[in-house]
Amino acid sequence: MAEIIDGKAMAADLRQEIATDTAALIAQGVTPGLAVVLVGEDPASRVYVSMKEKACAATGIFSDEYKLPVETSEAELLELIVKLNNDERIDGILVQLPLPEHIDEAKVLEAISPAKDVDGFHPYNVGRLVTGNPLFQPCTPYGVMKMLERTGVDLEGKEVVVVGRSNIVGKPVALMCLAEHATVTICHSRTRDLPAKVAAADVVIAAVGVPEMIKGDWIKEGAVVIDVGVNRVGEKKLVGDVDFAAASEHASAITPVPGGVGPMTITMLLYNTVVSAKRRAAQKSRSV
Numbered sequence: 001m002a003e004i005i006d007g008k009a010m011a012a013d014l015r016q017e018i019a020t021d022t023a024a025l026i027a028q029g030v031t032p033g034l035a036v037v038l039v040g041e042d043p044a045s046r047v048y049v050s051m052k053e054k055a056c057a058a059t060g061i062f063s064d065e066y067k068l069p070v071e072t073s074e075a076e077l078l079e080l081i082v083k084l085n086n087d088e089r090i091d092g093i094l095v096q097l098p099l100p101e102h103i104d105e106a107k108v109l110e111a112i113s114p115a116k117d118v119d120g121f122h123p124y125n126v127g128r129l130v131t132g133n134p135l136f137q138p139c140t141p142y143g144v145m146k147m148l149e150r151t152g153v154d155l156e157g158k159e160v161v162v163v164g165r166s167n168i169v170g171k172p173v174a175l176m177c178l179a180e181h182a183t184v185t186i187c188h189s190r191t192r193d194l195p196a197k198v199a200a201a202d203v204v205i206a207a208v209g210v211p212e213m214i215k216g217d218w219i220k221e222g223a224v225v226i227d228v229g230v231n232r233v234g235e236k237k238l239v240g241d242v243d244f245a246a247a248s249e250h251a252s253a254i255t256p257v258p259g260g261v262g263p264m265t266i267t268m269l270l271y272n273t274v275v276s277a278k279r280r281a282a283q284k285s286r287s288v
């Protein structure tokens with residue numbers, strides 16, 4: 001039976017470390033600050049934003065919330081971003097997606113200063129990731145990497161198969177694995193013979209959004225399985241992209257859903273905010 005990679009426990013440990021670093025920064029006169037911007041009333045977005053606020057409060061990070069009405073214009077939102085870019089108390093800016101249709105998402109994300117882009121979605125930060133010199137790495141894939149690291153998985157020379165090629169999970173996690181010297185295969189909806197690709201993997205990272213589509217008997221004996229998928233089935237049940245019970249029979253380690261990658265995502269947002277605040281503290285000490 002596979003070892004269960006406990007994302008909840010890992011996230012709790014990491015949050016403890018973040019709280020310690022935050023306290024040390026506050027003692028130096030630098031309180032890490034995160035601005036969270038929400039436009040409109042999307043219920044899921046409201047839940048995410050309030051989880052982010054609570055997580056900030058629990059670790060000592062200052063959070064500045066902007067809950068804007070759905071009719072906010074693109075120009076007004078861009079004006080707020082400029083203000084936050086210049087606000088010295090703010091180390092990270094997060095604009096909750098999706099934005100209402102009348103606002104150009106790419107334009108807004110590109111307006112965020114790359115030095116405060118704790119979500120890592122600005123093309124500058126994407127470019128830095130591609131060239132192997134990251135400034136901020138996107139939270140979900142970064143969380144996956146932290147989980148692999150803390151499980152003691154050394155990726156050097158390993159065959160990693162990423163299923164999914166989105167800009168927020170599949171592509172960045174593939175680049176991060178490449179930076180750790182894995183041999184990476186990225187699969188997607190046009191991939192031929194997905195079961196054979198998955199069967200060759202030492203590490204499988206699933207980010208598809210199709211409930212339990214990756215079957216247990218595709219998994220190589222002893223492989224590590226990271227399931228990013230979060231799929232609602234019926235009223236209350238959440239399942240991943242991997243058939244967890246069957247895959248556990250073959251994997252050496254596997255993440256559950258829920259309680260796997262999910263708790264790490266917000267944690268990495270806090271982590272990036274503290275990294276940004278550390279940069280501010282270093283700048284401050286150089287300028288004294």
Ligand code: NDP
Binds near residue numbers: 188
């Ligand atoms: P997207 O819908 O943006 O991308 C899904 C990817 O899966 C696409 O590249 C698509 O291929 C591929 N795909 C779809 N169907 C198949 C198939 N049958 N066979 C092979 N590949 C397929 O999703 P995201 O990357 O945003 O999210 C993926 C999952 O991760 C979702 O369940 C989401 O809820 C979850 N998620 C979880 C987070 C967390 O914090 N735990 C954060 C973000 C996402 P193609 O490009 O060809 O269309």
